[in-house]
Amino acid sequence: MKFVQPIRDKKKLEELKEVLRRQSYRDLFLFEMGINTGLRISDLLKLHVNDVKERTHIVIKEQKTGKDKRFIINTALREKINEYVSGMNETDCLFASKKTKKPITRIQAYRIMNTAAEKVGLDEIGTHTLRKTFGYHYYQKTKDVVMLQTIFNHSAPSITLRYIGIQQDEIDKSLEDFSL
Secondary structure, X not given: OOOOOOOOOHHHHHHHHHHHHHHOHHHHHHHHHHHHHOOOHHHHHOOEHHHHOOOOEEEEEOOOOOOEEEEEOOHHHHHHHHHHHOOOOOOOEOOEOOOOOOXXXXXXXXXXXXXXXXXXXXXXXXXXXXXXXXHHHHHHHHOOHHHHHHHHOXXXXXXXXXXXXXXXXXXXXXXXXXXX
């Protein structure tokens, strides 16, 4: 199993968005939904237009946990959603395959993200990177690990910090100048 990281550098985030924008608007929107909601890829791929269009919240039953989750759609994301779904039918899959019109698979999503990441020089990237990136930047902005733990349904703050790579960052920083 490959260990994936959040994208910590905001400049790299913007570079990746530009690569995805050139690839396909669907791919860019998948990335933006992931990094702005923190939803798992399996939950994102199940979404349909009527799950997000003219809504204030995304309401899902998490595939992994079976728990109900209600997540606010902030103003910036709502604008992106409105632009993306314009002209789509209510029952259309948000992230449909161009060929089948069914949701793209997790494997396809992984390939999309990995191909784009390689173009901007990022490694240790996968579909879980979207969720981890959301968590990393949410924590950097708020420093509220307990709220993030709640958002992610984690059992302890230490699990959340390890998950978003904060513990490793702190360990690396503490050992950088350590020498005997």
